[in-house]
Amino acid sequence: MIAAKGLEDVIAGTSSICDVNGQTGQLIYRGYDIDDLARYATFEEVAYLLWYGKLPNKAEYDQLREQLVANRELPVQVMKLLFDLPPRANPMHLLRTVVSALAVYDPDAGDNSPDANLRKAIRLTARIPTIITSIERIRSGELPLKNNPELSHAANYLYTLKGTIPDELSVRAMDVALILQADHEFNASTFTARVITSTLSDMYSAVVGAIGALAGPLHGGANERVMRMLIDIGDASRAEDYVKGLLMQKQRVMGFGHRVYKTEDPRAKHLKRLSRELGERQGNLKWYLISEKVEEVMLREKGLYCNVDFYSASVQYMLGIPIDMFTPLFASSRIVGWTAHVMEQMADNRLIRPRAEYVGARDLPWVPMEERE
Ligand code: COA
Secondary structure, eight states, X not given: XXXXXXXXXXXXXXXXXXXXXXXXXXXXXTTEEHHHHHHHOOHHHHHHHHHHSSOOOHHHHHHHHHHHHHTOSOOHHHHHHHHHSOTTSOHHHHHHHHHHHHHHTOTTTTOOSHHHXXXXXXXXXXXXXXXXXXXXXXXXXXXXXXXOTTSOHHHHHHHHHHSSOOOHHHHHHHHHHHHHTSOOSSOHHHHHHHHHHHTTOOHHHHHHHHHHHHTSTTTTTHHHHHHHHHHHHOSHHHHHHHHHHHHHTTOOOTTBOOSSOSSOOTTHHHHHHHHHHXXXXXXXXXXXXXXXXXXXXXXXXXXXXXXXXXHHHHHHHHTTOOGGGHHHHHHHHHHHHHHHHHHHHHHTOOOOOOOOOOOSOOSOOOOOGGGOO
């Protein structure tokens, strides 16, 4: 048997949560096209859809919104821990540590029943934004803000980050960014979560592992590097030479290419539109225009399309989100997908334990230590 490097094209299990068609560039959550969800849904609706497998009616939607609102605050001990940790540490390290700490204050932590897992999924989804915005405020020398129960998930997120009630376009942009990143089939972090779950470990352990997997630059860490690149380019007129320079040095241009999509990433166009709209509203199209030029050069020179991370960088930047908070924000969206996959794996579990194609030595004679070189 020959191993597929990076498990490329390997079907590693069944799922009814999300499907990615890399040839046609189509993405569906539970049967619904991502274009419709990006146009019409809210993040809370998408969370319901991914967890329960159907769109909520009004009563179900209201109930989930209430549950999310009720679970936003962190246990006092966890908030204290946030103050005790070094404020300038890598935010993904802080997020991973604090999510792990949440487990020891959660009475459901060791309960793998479907009801307990759903309660934990709601708590994690409600609390991760509180962790992220508290990290940002503490390191800026300010006190974390109390969550505002009147605001939606996306609006409260921006409010607790910046301290002002956000406008409609910003809330919509935030909602769409959260919706688009909520799930993506067996991506590296979700697969990590499923592997951990398959040992009958618990949801917190699975999510902590998934956060670690997401942090890498080949996965969720790409969006931060995209923004640093756009800042480095500085002006659309410099974009072509800059990108060609990277390609000549055989470097990867962050935010391009995808393991599954061989055509346009269906999420990118929504973020591209929002990047332009936010730029127009702020009277500054600079980030949009640089991005557009980089996109054009990459397609022409390498035949590579941009992925979800590319335009999400300028969108988040224009929403006032600090660059090193882009990947934590990705986690605050993907938490819904991770927890949906944990529940799906638990419901029909078998230990995930693949084989390796052994390429090492065999039949070596034993050499006593004193005779070894
Ligand atoms: N910039 C330049 N070249 C790229 C590239 C990029 N972003 N992504 C892929 N390529 C090139 C590779 O150099 C390789 O070319 P070669 O065959 O001439 O060596 C070819 O495309 C295939 O790349 P490979 O690394 O085998 O693809 P993969 O499926 O293993 O990797 C990614 C997929 C996403 C990891 C990869 O495209 C990448 O590193 N992208 C940048 C990081 C990123 O945006 N990650 C977020 C993903 S949503």
